[in-house]
Structure formats: structure tokens, C-alpha cells
Amino acid sequence: MPETSVRVRFAPSPTGVLHIGSVRTALYNWLFARHEGGTLVLRIEDTDQERGTPEALESVFGTLRWLGLDWDEGPDIGGPYGPYMQSQRLPIYQQAAARLLERGAAYRCFCTQEDLARMRQAAEAAGRVPRYDGRCRGLDPDEAARRAEAGEPCVLRFRMPDMERLKVPDLIRGEVVFEAREFDDFIIVKSDGFPVYNFANVVDDAGMKMTHVIRGEDLLPSTPRQLVLYDALECPPPQFAHAPMLLTPERRKLSKRDLPEGALAYRDEGYLPVAVVNFLSLLGWSPGDDREVFTLDEIVQAFSIDRISPAPAVFDKQKMEWLNAQHLKRTPGSELAPLVRERMVAAGMLGPGEPSDEEAGYLVAVVDLMKERARTLNQLVEHSRFFFSDEYAFDEVGVRKRLLKPEGMADILVGLAGSLDAVAPWTAEAIETSFRASADAQGVAHGTAIHGARVAVSGQTVGPGLFDLLAVLGRERTTARLRAAAEKLRAGAFLSGSGTTA
RNA sequence: GCCCCGGUGGUCUAAUGGUCAGGACACGGCUCUUUCAAGGCCGUAGUACGGGUUCAAUUCCCGUCCGGGGUACCA
Numbered sequence: 001m002p003e004t005s006v007r008v009r010f011a012p013s014p015t016g017v018l019h020i021g022s023v024r025t026a027l028y029n030w031l032f033a034r035h036e037g038g039t040l041v042l043r044i045e046d047t048d049q050e051r052g053t054p055e056a057l058e059s060v061f062g063t064l065r066w067l068g069l070d071w072d073e074g075p076d077i078g079g080p081y082g083p084y085m086q087s088q089r090l091p092i093y094q095q096a097a098a099r100l101l102e103r104g105a106a107y108r109c110f111c112t113q114e115d116l117a118r119m120r121q122a123a124e125a126a127g128r129v130p131r132y133d134g135r136c137r138g139l140d141p142d143e144a145a146r147r148a149e150a151g152e153p154c155v156l157r158f159r160m161p162d163m164e165r166l167k168v169p170d171l172i173r174g175e176v177v178f179e180a181r182e183f184d185d186f187i188i189v190k191s192d193g194f195p196v197y198n199f200a201n202v203v204d205d206a207g208m209k210m211t212h213v214i215r216g217e218d219l220l221p222s223t224p225r226q227l228v229l230y231d232a233l234e235c236p237p238p239q240f241a242h243a244p245m246l247l248t249p250e251r252r253k254l255s256k257r258d259l260p261e262g263a264l265a266y267r268d269e270g271y272l273p274v275a276v277v278n279f280l281s282l283l284g285w286s287p288g289d290d291r292e293v294f295t296l297d298e299i300v301q302a303f304s305i306d307r308i309s310p311a312p313a314v315f316d317k318q319k320m321e322w323l324n325a326q327h328l329k330r331t332p333g334s335e336l337a338p339l340v341r342e343r344m345v346a347a348g349m350l351g352p353g354e355p356s357d358e359e360a361g362y363l364v365a366v367v368d369l370m371k372e373r374a375r376t377l378n379q380l381v382e383h384s385r386f387f388f389s390d391e392y393a394f395d396e397v398g399v400r401k402r403l404l405k406p407e408g409m410a411d412i413l414v415g416l417a418g419s420l421d422a423v424a425p426w427t428a429e430a431i432e433t434s435f436r437a438s439a440d441a442q443g444v445a446h447g448t449a450i451h452g453a454r455v456a457v458s459g460q461t462v463g464p465g466l467f468d469l470l471a472v473l474g475r476e477r478t479t480a481r482l483r484a485a486a487e488k489l490r491a492g493a494f495l496s497g498s499g500t501t502a
Numbered sequence: 503g504c505c506c507c508g509g510u511g512g513u514c515u516a517a518u519g520g521u522c523a524g525g526a527c528a529c530g531g532c533u534c535u536u537u538c539a540a541g542g543c544c545g546u547a548g549u550a551c552g553g554g555u556u557c558a559a560u561u562c563c564c565g566u567c568c569g570g571g572g573u574a575c576c577a
Contacts, residue, residue, distance in 0.1 A: 113575065168506095221507090312569080320527095
């Protein structure tokens with residue numbers, strides 16, 4: 001492998017479910033890796049003993065897999081730089097910390113959390129910036145080591161070098177300059193022996209040979225600290241790219257609160273993975289032309305870091321829905337059918353068993369017909385109910401307008417059914433010819449017959465073209481439903497029930 | 503408070519020191535006709551504000567305002 005080969009990583013911490021903002025970060029890393037023919041590493045940053053959960057870890061895997069964002073090295077598949085769970089890398093951090101300690105780049109600090117809280121309060125009361133005052137900086141290292149060995153709790157702090165300012169080169173924002181006096185001697189190892197984020201992150205990114213770090217803008221302020229750590233560790237830093245935040249419509253940072261179920265909730269709502277990826281890719285990035293509907297491959301091909309915008313983006317669900325509709329239309333029914341099927345089974349519209357070839361074919365035909373108008377899989381399922389059961393609901397307005405309205409609709413429907421009995425072959429074209437002829441013979445306007453028949457067989461006033469619909473529905477169902485509706489009309493059954501007053 | 507990042511229609515965005523500032527979602531209207539929730543067409547709406555630099559600024563600079571992020575023994 002050439003040494004110019006790109007290596008990037010997605011490094012979530014498994015606290016709570018994976019949310020959509022993290023997914024966008026994962027996506028940008030994945031796109032960059034795939035575009036460059038590089039390597040994507042999945043690393044789990046579980047150094048927070050208190051907050052990590054196994055469910056959260058499952059959520060990371062599940063979400064990425066659902067979206068088709070695969071990784072080349074990770075906790076489940078290993079790789080040359082493992083392990084890929086930070087909780088299993090403790091010796092590596094300890095070793096790195098020991099090196100810094102030895103060199104005097106880090107020192108032991110025995111201040112308690114109460115001491116620090118007091119310091120902070122005092123500083124705030126005095127209107128000063130709260131920073132660690134460095135009181136343990138000058139402790140004799142040998143003496144400090146003795147106290148630590150004697151069991152006195154302590155943390156390890158990084159000795160901030162003397163410098164005027166810290167410059168962070170960023171692929172998206174150019175050079176970002178921080179004043180060095182903003183930074184105090186920050187903690188790198190907690191008193192429980194675990195490394196703190198900034199430290200573990202740098203040790204791993206350096207150790208795993210990352211060439212680029214693409215992450216959220218919220219991490220930009222911690223980058224200067226990381227840069228001095230790379231320096232102290234004598235490792236070359238990666239190139240940084242801080243992607244803009246995702247905002248709610250109220251312009252708040254998108255967080256777990258906004259979608260407690262996590263990004264997988266969009267699967268449950270009936271979104272296609274490709275649509276979610278397509279939508280997310282366009283939040284903060286654009287290909288530079290007017291294209292908006294992409295396949296995965298097209299996005300990979302078009303992606304580049306320098307076209308990522310620095311400005312935060314509002315997550316607009318309506319646009320995601322539209323994109324989903326576009327992908328629904330473009331995806332063959334045969335591909336959609338398994339997804340639709342599991343939803344129909346869940347909704348009790350289909351049995352859980354293996355479908356026969358005929359049933360499977362019917363489902364594909366229904367999906368091909370209905371996907372043109374649906375915005376989500378769930379909507380498609382909902383609108384397709386009448387294809388699978390005779391127990392479909394009648395739209396009240398539709399009944400009043402299209403069945404009750406023209407006097408004698410019952411006779412018309414029966415007439416239509418009669419002519420359809422003879423149609424062969426059962427194709428949209430043949431159905432239309434026969435249907436229109438029957439309407440003519442009965443002296444009924446085509447529109448009247450069509451509208452009436454639509455409501456009779458589907459209960460709905462909207463949907464695909466009637467003849468295509470009937471072709472899929474089948475002769476048996478069609479004629480039976482036309483006659484059943486006529487029966488019901490004659491019995492006055494449509495008038496019973498509620499809401500017959502306008 | 504302090505530090506950092508942003509600011510093109512309601513939203514996502516394109517472009518540019520000289521353009522009728524382009525596209526998409528949403529919204530409104532029209533249309534197709536067999537319905538619309540699909541398709542087509544049209545429309546409403548934008549360079550946050552104030553200074554500078556310049557023949558010319560949405561674009562470059564400064565300030566203001568607004569929004570976001572950070573400021574932990576969280577990540």
C-alpha cells in the first residue's frame with residue numbers, strides 16, 4: 001500500500017443511541033475513504049465508565065449496517081492496529097502517559113475535584129476565566145511518584161508549553177488561531193487510570209496512522225490541545241476537517257433529545273437507506289452542480305472535502321421525504337418488495353410464511369404500481385391495504401361524491417362487472433377497451449364510471465390510473481368488489497353509520 | 503463572561519469584484535384528465551445591518567447584530 005493512502009476513522013462513544021448528526025460525520029468519513037480508495041476505521045471510544053452501554057454499541061453497528069456504511073478495520077473484524085475498543089487499549093495509553101511523565105511533559109496533580117470546584121468558583125466570582133492554576137506543576141516528580149504509589153489519588157496533567165498562539169489548519173475553514181493563554185494544563189489521565197477523550201483520541205489517531213480527521217465542528221475548540229499532544233508524542237498530526245453542525249428547525253444543535261430512538265427511527269418510518277444517505281450528504285456539502293438525487297456510487301464519486309460548507313445546516317425532514325419518494329420511484333419493485341413485505345407482515349396484512357411464487361409476483365406488481373406516489377414505505381403499505389384484504393375502509397367523501405351521487409350507480413357497477421367478466425387477456429389495455437365500451441353502452445360518462453369503480457374497488461378517490469390498478473388487482477377481486485359495492489348501495493348500507501351529513 | 507466558527511428566499515444550496523443572483527424542498531396558482539398524493543408549467547420570496555477599499559462589492563477589509571459551538575477527572 002502506498003504511504004499516501006488515506007486512512008480515516010469514525011470514532012463514536014457508545015452513550016445512548018447513535019443519532020443523526022453522528023451518522024452524518026460517519027458518512028463524510030465513509031465517502032472520503034471510498035472516494036480516495038482509502039481505509040475506514042471504526043473505533044469505539046468507551047473510556048467513560050459511567051455512561052457507556054452495550055445497547056449503544058449495538059446501535060452503532062446496526063445503524064451503520066442499515067445505511068450500508070461499511071468499515072475496513074474495527075472491533076468486530078479486527079485489523080493491524082487493534083484493538084479497536086478504547087477500553088481494551090489501556091496499556092497503550094498508560095505507556096504513552098508514562099513517556100510524557102518521564103519527559104516532564106506531564107505531571108501528577110493531587111488536587112481533588114472539590115479543590116478544582118473551589119478554584120472555578122473563586123475565578124468566576126472574581127470575573128476571571130476559570131482555569132487550573134498549576135499548583136501541582138512544581139511538585140517534585142519523585143515525591144509525587146511516592147505519594148501516588150502510597151495510594152493517594154491523582155490525575156495526570158499535560159504541561160502546556162509556552163507559546164503565543166496555536167494555529168489549527170483546517171481543510172474546511174482555513175487556519176484557525178487560538179490564544180495560548182486560553183489553555184491550562186489539562187488532564188490527560190483520570191484518577192481511575194482511564195485516559196480522557198483528548199488524550200486517548202490523539203494516542204489512537206497517531207497509533208492508527210490516521211491521515212485525516214473529519215469530525216463535527218463542536219470538536220474544533222479541542223483541536224489546539226490535541227495538536228500540542230501530537231507534538232509532545234512526537235507524531236505528525238493528521239489533517240483536520242471540521243464539518244458544520246446539524247441544527248433543528250429551531251436552530252438548536254441536533255441531539256439525542258430530538259430523536260430519542262436514534263437514526264434507526266428513520267428505517268422504522270419507512271425511509272430507504274440510500275435516501276437518508278443522499279439527504280445527509282447534501283447537508284453541508286454539495287457536488288457543485290444542480291444534481292440532487294444520487295445513487296450511493298454517484299455520491300462517492302462526486303464527494304470531496306473542499307466542497308463541504310462551513311455553515312451549520314438545518315435538518316429539513318420534508319426534503320428528506322421528497323428524496324425518499326424520488327428513490328422509491330427509481331428502485332425496482334422487486335428490490336422494494338422484501339422491505340414492504342416485512343412491514344405488511346408486521347401490520348397483519350400478510351401472513352408470516354414463505355409466499356408462493358404467485359403471491360410474491362402479486363406483491364411486486366402492487367409495489368411497482370404504488371411506489372410512484374408514496375413518500376415512504378409505510379405510506380406505500382398503508383395505501384396498498386385494499387390489495388390484500390376485502391376489509392378496506394371507504395373514504396366517506398368519495399362514497400358520497402362518486403357512488404351515492406349519480407343515481408343508479410349500483411346498476412352501472414354491475415354492468416361494468418359483467419363486461420369485465422369477458423375480458424381476455426386481463427391487461428390494462430384490454431380492460432380499458434371493455435370498460436369504456438360498457439360505459440358507452442350504459443350511456444354513462446367515462447369519468448363517472450371510472451370514479452365510481454375506483455371507490456368501489458379500493459375505497460379511495462386517489463391512486464394509480466384505474467386500469468393499471470385493476471390489471472394488478474385481478475379479475476376475481478375486481479368483479480366481486482364491483483358487485484359487492486352495488487349490493488351495499490342497494491341495501492343502503494353506505495348511508496348507515498356516521499357522518500352522512502355534510 | 504471569555505474563546506472559536508458561521509450568516510445568499512422559510513429550508514438545503516450554486517455562482518460571482520460587473521449575472522435578469524441559478525437549482526431544489528416547502529408554499530400558492532395553473533395544467534394534464536380518470537383521481538392526486540404522481541407528472542408538467544408558472545408564481546411569491548434572498549445576498550443580515552453599517553462603514554470602508556474600488557470606476558464597480560453579495561463577493562475583499564473593519565465594526566455591529568444575529569445564530570451556533572466550546573469553556574468537565576463527558577466525548
